Amino acid sequence: MSVRQLDARTVTALVADATAAPSMHNAQPWRFRYVCDAHTLLLHADLTRAMHHTDPGNRSLHIGCGAALFNLRVAAAHAGLPCTVHLLPDPADPQLLASVHFTPAEETGPPEPAPPGTSARLGTCTPGAPAAPGSAARPGTSAPAGQDAAGPAARASAGSRADAAGGAHAPAPALGSAADAAGGVGAAAHAGPGRGTGSDAAPATSATQNTVAPAAPAASDAPAPGSGADAAVGASASAAFDDRGDTEDLRSLYPAIALRHTSRYPFEERDVPEDVRGALVDAAEREGAELLFAGTWHTEAVLELVRDAESRDAIDPAAAGDLARWTRRGPDAGAAADGVPEYAFGPRPRDGRSPLRDFAGRRPVPDRGGAAFERHPHLALLSTHGDTPADWLLAGQALERVLLRATGAGLATSLTSHPLERGDLRMLARDPVSGLGHVQMVLRLGYGPAGPATPRRPVAEVLEVTQRVREV
Numbered sequence: 001m002s003v004r005q006l007d008a009r010t011v012t013a014l015v016a017d018a019t020a021a022p023s024m025h026n027a028q029p030w031r032f033r034y035v036c037d038a039h040t041l042l043l044h045a046d047l048t049r050a051m052h053h054t055d056p057g058n059r060s061l062h063i064g065c066g067a068a069l070f071n072l073r074v075a076a077a078h079a080g081l082p083c084t085v086h087l088l089p090d091p092a093d094p095q096l097l098a099s100v101h102f103t104p105a106e107e108t109g110p111p112e113p114a115p116p117g118t119s120a121r122l123g124t125c126t127p128g129a130p131a132a133p134g135s136a137a138r139p140g141t142s143a144p145a146g147q148d149a150a151g152p153a154a155r156a157s158a159g160s161r162a163d164a165a166g167g168a169h170a171p172a173p174a175l176g177s178a179a180d181a182a183g184g185v186g187a188a189a190h191a192g193p194g195r196g197t198g199s200d201a202a203p204a205t206s207a208t209q210n211t212v213a214p215a216a217p218a219a220s221d222a223p224a225p226g227s228g229a230d231a232a233v234g235a236s237a238s239a240a241f242d243d244r245g246d247t248e249d250l251r252s253l254y255p256a257i258a259l260r261h262t263s264r265y266p267f268e269e270r271d272v273p274e275d276v277r278g279a280l281v282d283a284a285e286r287e288g289a290e291l292l293f294a295g296t297w298h299t300e301a302v303l304e305l306v307r308d309a310e311s312r313d314a315i316d317p318a319a320a321g322d323l324a325r326w327t328r329r330g331p332d333a334g335a336a337a338d339g340v341p342e343y344a345f346g347p348r349p350r351d352g353r354s355p356l357r358d359f360a361g362r363r364p365v366p367d368r369g370g371a372a373f374e375r376h377p378h379l380a381l382l383s384t385h386g387d388t389p390a391d392w393l394l395a396g397q398a399l400e401r402v403l404l405r406a407t408g409a410g411l412a413t414s415l416t417s418h419p420l421e422r423g424d425l426r427m428l429a430r431d432p433v434s435g436l437g438h439v440q441m442v443l444r445l446g447y448g449p450a451g452p453a454t455p456r457r458p459v460a461e462v463l464e465v466t467q468r469v470r471e472v
């Protein structure tokens with residue numbers, strides 16, 4: 001069997017799209033490794049970028065990485081590259097958050113033409129440094145995606161992202177500190193099965209169109225068993241999902257990857273139409289999560305929790321330490337490749353009703369004016385049924401799906417995780433009447449100025465390409 005591989009340029013482009021995802025304080029806590037022989041891209045947590053005080057259980061870290069994984073799925077669909085995703089494929093290695101196996105054409109049947117203008121190449125893969133952005137695709141065996149890209153297989157029975165999260169591998173150990181001290185609901189305390197398998201199992205959402213199937217790489221692709229990475233690339237024991245039933249919707253989201261930026265500006269006092277709200281709720285459901293638009297009472301309650309969290313942080317030196325580490329001011333703002341630059345802080349809120357983290361804290365920022373924010377912000381809460389690392393990855397994918405849809409619908413967005421970082425406040429954020437499960441993120445949506453683009457580290461810093469899984 002001829003083994004065709006993604007070339008370095010294509011892998012680089014996919015990872016560049018993945019890293020456009022939001023992450024807490026723009027810490028970009030991810031690393032990628034492409035294993036050529038196995039056609040598999042591995043997503044790892046980068047614990048050097050964890051926030052031990054603000055995010056002691058690494059919940060937010062997983063959410064950011066889940067968002068990056070979702071962008072990767074969108075970019076793969078856009079490029080006409082079918083793939084199979086495993087969440088937490090190796091129970092022995094909790095830093096390995098996901099593996100993405102790109103299906104060679106031999107495994108799937110006749111090729112599906114990729115959309116015109118896409119960059120997919122199935123050609124030689126050279127271990128070492130990833131291709132520089134903009135460099136030419138490697139000559140030789142590269143071929144346009146339309147000729148080589150793997151085609152769709154018959155759709156298997158519908159499942160959900162939650163099924164994959166709750167597969168045989170669900171009780172993965174948590175990263176970092178054992179317990180989510182702030183939330184009291186961290187992975188260690190809740191390391192039972194995720195949705196779909198445990199006592200809190202919920203039915204798969206009917207809107208979910210993704211295929212769930214046991215992953216069985218072709219015999220020649222599977223590395224010899226042994227190391228944790230081997231298991232991840234082989235991944236035959238864990239549940240998997242692919243997007244073959246969902247390609248069109250994923251492709252339609254691609255342009256929004258580059259357009260989505262957090263906007264910490266005031267939004268208009270204008271309603272978000274029902275059909276747009278419905279589309280965002282649907283986006284969350286497709287990933288196995290729930291999006292709930294807060295009513296008047298609930299909005300007031302969440303605003304109060306944000307203010308509470310702000311005032312606690314104002315007198316907490318450790319919180320100030322995380323903020324100082326991840327904010328970029330003065331000349332650093334233009335030069336840094338990570339963190340939140342001062343030009344993205346937005347104006348200082350004058351009326352105290354905006355659910356925004358003030359990244360300046362008490363520090364002066366030259367030329368930063370104040371502004372009155374909307375009196376009636378549109379807040380939506382993203383929740384999951386479980387609260388394990390797999391649920392956080394699921395939440396990250398759902399978050400990014402919602403954000404990309406919102407961006408495509410002309411909405412500006414910002415996020416606040418502030419009240420969710422303290423266990424007592426997080427409990428109160430849930431709508432006691434209709435809210436399910438565990439709140440993972442508070443979104444603010446509306447019509448207003450787009451936020452500025454913030455920097456990302458070069459792909460070469462976050463991507464490693466190896467021929468075989470054992471080369472590390």
Ligand SMILES: Cc1cc2nc3c(=O)[nH]c(=O)nc-3n(C[C@H](O)[C@H](O)[C@H](O)COP(=O)(O)O)c2cc1C
Pocket residue numbers: 020021022023024025026060061063064067260261262263264339340356357414415416417418451452453454
């Ligand atoms: C888990 C998570 C938590 C976040 N929490 C906040 C927050 O509390 N306040 C805020 O203004 N932005 C928050 N953000 C947004 C990030 O600051 C933002 O994504 C990052 O600075 C990159 O900027 P961008 O979204 O414009 O690409 C959060 C993002 C994630 C993924």
